[in-house]
Amino acid sequence: MSAIFGILRFDGREAAASDMERMGGALAHRGPDGRRFAVDGPIALGHCLMRVTVEDDFEAQPVCGGGVMLIADARLDNRSELARDLAIADAELAALSDSALAHAAYRHWGADFGAHLIGDFAIAVWDGTKLILARDHMGQRGFVFHRGAGFFAFASEVKALWSLSDVPRELSEDEFARLIVHDKTLNPGATPFAGIAGIGGGMTMTVAADGMLETQTYWEPHADPAHCGKDEAYYVDAYRRVLEEAVACRLRRLKGTPGLVFSGGYDSAAIAGLAGSVLEPAGKKLAAAASVMPAGYRGTIRHARRWVDMCIRDMPWLDVRYVTREGKNALSGLDRRWLESGTPNFSYGFVQDELNATLAGAGARLIMDGHGGDYTLNPRGQSALAWFLVRGRLIRFGREFIGQLRRSERSLWQTLKSDIAGVLAPPAIRRWYRRRTPLWNGAPIAAGFAADLAARGVLHPDRIAGRVHDVLAMRVSMIGVLRRIMERPIAHGAAEAARYGLELTRPFHDKRVVELGLAIPEDLDVKDGRNRYLACRALESVYPREFQTRWRLNDDLIPDFQRMAKSIEPQILAEIARMEQSESLTRMFDFAKIRALLAARGIDDHNSGWEQETQIALHGFLAARYVEWFSRRNR
Structure with missing residues (x-):
C-alpha cells in the first residue's frame, strides 16, 4: 500500500514543488518507508513508499529512463511472464522492483501496457508528450483526479487533491443523493465530491500536454474461453487451482505477516484454508480478525464464532483475534474517521476500524477479505430453482426443490414465494408493485428533494436497489455487479485500511478468478439442494467438514x-x-x-x-x- 500523486500543468507554468510537498504530506500515512517526487517543467510525479513485498526493497521512484518517467502503487503477480516477454534475465528480475518492471512494460508496449499486467496497480507514466494513467482490472487501487483551469492533478486518495488550493472541497449533491438511496450504479468514475472523478478499473486515461483527456478500456469482465464448455470435474479442479494461485500471489513475496478480515463464511474461509500451502511450509501464521459476539454468549443472535472456531481447529496456521466491539458504536470516532479517510463511510466504519487496528497490531501490512465470492466463484443461487423451471429441466428442478427444502431453513411456503413466485412474476406485475411505493423506496430522503432529482433524471427506478431486473440472467447480473465495482474510483475499504498502514487486496477480485467464475455454467451454482456446491467440492480438503452441510446464510459484521x-x-x-x-x-x-x-x-x-x-x-x-x-x- 504505497501511494502516487502528480500534477500536469498546461497553462505555460511549471509544476510547483510546494504543491507536491502538500500532496505527499496528505498521503504520509501511506509512505512510512519514504516519500519522493520529481519536477520536470510542467510535470511533477510523486510516490509514497510502504514496503510490503521483497521487491519493494528495490523501489526508488519515480523510475526514469529512455525519456519515460513512471510512478506506481503496484503489486505485479505475473513477473516471470513479463520478464520472459521483455527478455529480462532471471538474475536481473530478482533485483527488479515492480515499478521498474512496469516501466519496461510501458517502453515495450506503450499505452497498452496495462493489459499485459496482472495484479493490483495504479500507474502514472510521463513520456515527454503525454501523461498515461492505468488502473488494475477490478480497480483494487484507488485513482482519483481533478481537471482544473490550467492543470490536471491525480492521487491515490481524495484528500491529497484537497491539499491543493485550486481543487474544490464541495459535495456533489446529485452523487451524494445516490448514496442515500443506495443507487446501484453511480455514474462511471463519479465521486460524491464536486470536481473530483476517477479512472475505472480496466481503463487507461491519456492526458495530453494541452489538458485534453481520452479514456480507453483495456479489459471488461468476461469468461475466459479456455474455461468454457468443460465438465464438472474440470471446474472442480480449476476452482481450486485458480483461487489458490490468486491467494498465493498475495502471500509468497510478503516481507511480514499477512492478515485476513475473517467472517467465517465460505469465501474468507477459502482464503484462510488455501493460504496454508504458502504459510505452513514457511512456518508463518495468518493473522485473522473476526467480529463475533463475546465468549460465552448464549442468546439467539447468530454470529460467526463457531465457524471461525472450526477453522482454527483445522488450520493450524491461523492466528485469530476476536473483535467484540464493547464500548464501541457507529458514532465512535466518527469525525476523525471521516477526516483521516477522506471518504463517507457510515454504519460499519467503527467495526472496520477495530478489525484494521487489530490486524495492524498483529504486525500485518497486507490484509485480505472474502469480498467478491458471491459474484465470481460462489453465486448463492437464489434464482436457481426458477432458472431450472423456466428452461424445462423439470427433473433437475424437482431434485433441487426437494434438496433445498431438506437443507435450508425455509418452509415450503417461503421457498415457493421467494425462490419461485417472486422470481417468475412477470416484470409488469413487479413494476406495478414497486410503483405503489415512491421511486426512492424506503430511503429517508426528503420527498421534494427526491422528486426534483427524479425529474432531472438523477434518480431512475432501474438504478435503485430493489428495482425490477431480470433475475434469471444470472451471469449478466454478475457482470453488472462487477462493472459497478470497477466504476468506483475510490476503492471500497482501501482508504480506511490505509489509515492503519494496511494494504487491502481481494483475491476474489483477481482477474483470473473473475474470468473463471463467468465461465462456470449456471447449473453448478447449486446441486443436490446445496448452494456453494462447487466450493464444497473443490475445497473439500480445505474447509472444515461441517461446511459441507452449511446453508447459505451469511453472518453479519455487526451481529448485535x-x-x-x-x-x-x-x-x-x-x-x-x-x-x-x-x-x-x-x-x-x-x-x-x-x-x-x-x-x-x-x-x-x-x-x-x-x-x-x-x-x-x-x-x-x-x-x-x-x-x-x-x-x-x-x-
Whole structure:
C-alpha cells in the first residue's frame, strides 16, 4: 500500500514543488518507508513508499529512463511472464522492483501496457508528450483526479487533491443523493465530491500536454474461453487451482505477516484454508480478525464464532483475534474517521476500524477479505430453482426443490414465494408493485428533494436497489455487479485500511478468478439442494467438514447491530432535533422517517445484524451527519 500523486500543468507554468510537498504530506500515512517526487517543467510525479513485498526493497521512484518517467502503487503477480516477454534475465528480475518492471512494460508496449499486467496497480507514466494513467482490472487501487483551469492533478486518495488550493472541497449533491438511496450504479468514475472523478478499473486515461483527456478500456469482465464448455470435474479442479494461485500471489513475496478480515463464511474461509500451502511450509501464521459476539454468549443472535472456531481447529496456521466491539458504536470516532479517510463511510466504519487496528497490531501490512465470492466463484443461487423451471429441466428442478427444502431453513411456503413466485412474476406485475411505493423506496430522503432529482433524471427506478431486473440472467447480473465495482474510483475499504498502514487486496477480485467464475455454467451454482456446491467440492480438503452441510446464510459484521443502534438512539434523536433546525439538511433528509424507522424494532427484536429498518435509519442519519460535518469543515 504505497501511494502516487502528480500534477500536469498546461497553462505555460511549471509544476510547483510546494504543491507536491502538500500532496505527499496528505498521503504520509501511506509512505512510512519514504516519500519522493520529481519536477520536470510542467510535470511533477510523486510516490509514497510502504514496503510490503521483497521487491519493494528495490523501489526508488519515480523510475526514469529512455525519456519515460513512471510512478506506481503496484503489486505485479505475473513477473516471470513479463520478464520472459521483455527478455529480462532471471538474475536481473530478482533485483527488479515492480515499478521498474512496469516501466519496461510501458517502453515495450506503450499505452497498452496495462493489459499485459496482472495484479493490483495504479500507474502514472510521463513520456515527454503525454501523461498515461492505468488502473488494475477490478480497480483494487484507488485513482482519483481533478481537471482544473490550467492543470490536471491525480492521487491515490481524495484528500491529497484537497491539499491543493485550486481543487474544490464541495459535495456533489446529485452523487451524494445516490448514496442515500443506495443507487446501484453511480455514474462511471463519479465521486460524491464536486470536481473530483476517477479512472475505472480496466481503463487507461491519456492526458495530453494541452489538458485534453481520452479514456480507453483495456479489459471488461468476461469468461475466459479456455474455461468454457468443460465438465464438472474440470471446474472442480480449476476452482481450486485458480483461487489458490490468486491467494498465493498475495502471500509468497510478503516481507511480514499477512492478515485476513475473517467472517467465517465460505469465501474468507477459502482464503484462510488455501493460504496454508504458502504459510505452513514457511512456518508463518495468518493473522485473522473476526467480529463475533463475546465468549460465552448464549442468546439467539447468530454470529460467526463457531465457524471461525472450526477453522482454527483445522488450520493450524491461523492466528485469530476476536473483535467484540464493547464500548464501541457507529458514532465512535466518527469525525476523525471521516477526516483521516477522506471518504463517507457510515454504519460499519467503527467495526472496520477495530478489525484494521487489530490486524495492524498483529504486525500485518497486507490484509485480505472474502469480498467478491458471491459474484465470481460462489453465486448463492437464489434464482436457481426458477432458472431450472423456466428452461424445462423439470427433473433437475424437482431434485433441487426437494434438496433445498431438506437443507435450508425455509418452509415450503417461503421457498415457493421467494425462490419461485417472486422470481417468475412477470416484470409488469413487479413494476406495478414497486410503483405503489415512491421511486426512492424506503430511503429517508426528503420527498421534494427526491422528486426534483427524479425529474432531472438523477434518480431512475432501474438504478435503485430493489428495482425490477431480470433475475434469471444470472451471469449478466454478475457482470453488472462487477462493472459497478470497477466504476468506483475510490476503492471500497482501501482508504480506511490505509489509515492503519494496511494494504487491502481481494483475491476474489483477481482477474483470473473473475474470468473463471463467468465461465462456470449456471447449473453448478447449486446441486443436490446445496448452494456453494462447487466450493464444497473443490475445497473439500480445505474447509472444515461441517461446511459441507452449511446453508447459505451469511453472518453479519455487526451481529448485535440492533442492540448497538438502540444504545445510541437517545443521542441520535437529540442530534436529529438539532439538525432539523437546518433548512439545508431538511431539504435533503426526511428526519421524521428516520425516527419512525428507528422505532420500528425494539432492542430484542433483532435479525442477527440484518435489521432492515434500523439499517436504513442509521444510514440516513449518518449521511445527514456527514453532510453537516463536511459543510461545516469546508466553509
